[in-house]
Amino acid sequence: MTNKIPVLALDGPSGSGKGTIGQLLARRLGWHFLDSGALYRSLGVAAEQAGVDLNDKTALARLALEMSLRFTPREAADTVDVQLNGQEIGDRLRTEASGRRASILAAIPEVRRALLQKQHSFRQPPGLVADGRDMGSTVFPDAILKVYLTATPDVRAERRYKQLKDKGFDVNLRGLFDEIRERDARDAVREVSPLKPAKDACILDTSQLDISGVVERVYGLLQARQRRG
Template sequence: MNHTPSIPVLTIDGPSGSGKGTVGQLLAQRLGWHFLDSGALYRALGVAANRAEVDLGDKAALARLAMTMDIHFRPRSGGDVVDVLLNGEEVGDRLRTEESGRRASILAAIPEIRLALLQKQHSFRQPPGLVADGRDMGSAVFPDAILKVYLTATPEVRAERRYKQLKDKGFDVNLRRLLDEIRERDARDAGREASPLKPANDACILDTSQLDISGVVERVYGLLRERHRPG
């Protein structure tokens, strides 16, 4: 499914808390394109592994689980939220915890897991187009994307965003601990051998530290229109 250059792809990569998920969802709705939150695939795999009592060190079992789990994204009307369906069950809130993010970061560093999920990621590339957010969408998964964007922000800003997001959802969180976890995850993601976190060579890098979500959406939409005229 990846060998379909006629189907345009916009990739939005970046570290946790850079705003890529919300920006990607809003752009997908605006364009009428499909949406892929690649991080949710790894988070969902962590949930599925926990339910199936599969150890995170059992690479073969995890790879089998990755290939067989069924995951879909269902946009909610008029908002920047998508429901995440894992084997038919909505698990979105369960995927947004810091523990879920920690497990996802561990899974994403395993080459066998990345390979198992690659075909599943490619399957989201369907007409009229795809907005894919993650950490290596432009550099590894969709290298022929018509526009590759890399969003970043300071760790402090990203921690504050995550703090507010989780507080609004009723989670009991600590800002200092969030900041430490973000820094640890940045180091782990950037240092891993399998698709380390870094911009694609031809990515447009955008620092969102001083921008709100609507400002980022407009900037990325403007860049896209320079390269592709959405129908």
């Protein structure tokens, strides 16, 4: 039964480090990995390719059900390759425009319902590390451990700036800061699955922690939870 397969749910705002932390933990544990944000970003790309307007909720939900997605973790990097209907689109998902489209799509109830089944399909043995904004509160409420990662907006903007710069994107730090603040506000007040910690989540502020420090903290929490059964 799928509900016997353990899930580590990592939630939090953009730039909190959950994607990088999730991929590193998935490799360490030998578990599968779900980047739920990539689902919404991929749908944005699919809509653009199909000429579907972001206000057409019915067409977007249908497109979400029909699109084929495959995530392939890279061995030597904290990123995953993403194939949409057989086409590699990973680089297109890392732009700020892609993030804005994803935030808009994530606020549409019809789209969230359509993508819920896809997210559940990633729950396979021996376990799943799921990264997103409502993994612990909505998608996997029975997760063995729920961690809500956060950081101050300026720290998150600086992290995102460095990440995009390292990938060769031309970005503006102030623009990233404003975008993060706007997205936080939009995600916090959306009608469906607003951005907030699950009631039983462990909240971890990563502002003063490096990547390895966060990985060790979360790994330790998971080990303790598994020992308690």
